[in-house]
Amino acid sequence: MKAKFGGYIAIAVGIAVAIGFFGTQNGEIEDKNSIFHVTLANPENYEGGIFTDSFEIEEGTYAYRFVPNGDSPQILTISLNGESIRYLENFILKGTPHETGFSTYYTWKYSGNVGIIITQKQEVKITIDPNGNLLGPVSVDIIKQ
Structure with a gap:
């Protein structure tokens, strides 16, 4: 038994x-700390070559998090505009080679100022411009710190 x-x-x-x-x-x-998420993977995600959306954000400190790969846009321009914020940054895709002895692989990340400080609760408009690369997939999150 x-x-x-x-x-x-x-x-x-x-x-x-x-x-x-x-x-x-x-x-x-x-991710419970993610207040915004989008995966951009084809031209249908964009209107006129640019992605836009609006959302409400609380006062606090935030950071961008990206999930890129080698086909992601080489330059990703992101702006946030609201009552008390005007933010614009060009993120540059950087590849880091890793040798394994019999092959080389790359890890990818965007370099740029990922920090955001919001001084009051507000509605913000996010604009993401892949600078012509509408086919390269990338995920963008805004994470509360």
């Missing part, structure tokens, strides 16, 4: 671990 009960517990634990693992893999679990 004890062995049978222990087997049921082991199965339940295994199922819970599998659900937790696969649940985090599908991207449905959001």
Whole structure:
């Protein structure tokens, strides 16, 4: 009887671990500190070559987080405009080569001023300009620090 009960517990634990693992893999679990997210991956994301959106932001300190790859826009221009903020930055895509002995791979990141300070709650308009590269995928988040 004890062995049978222990087997049921082991199965339940295994199922819970599998659900937790696969649940985090599908991207449905959001970063609770992310107040804005967009994945730009094709020309339909842009109007006139530029992505725009509006959202409400609270007072505080924030930072951009990017998920780029080698096909992402070489220059990504982002502006935030609201009642008390005027922000504009050109982020430059930088690749860092890594040697493994038999191959080379790259990691990618955008360099630029990622910090944002918001002095009061307000509606802001974000504009993301890929400077002509509408096909290169990139995800952009604004994270509360």
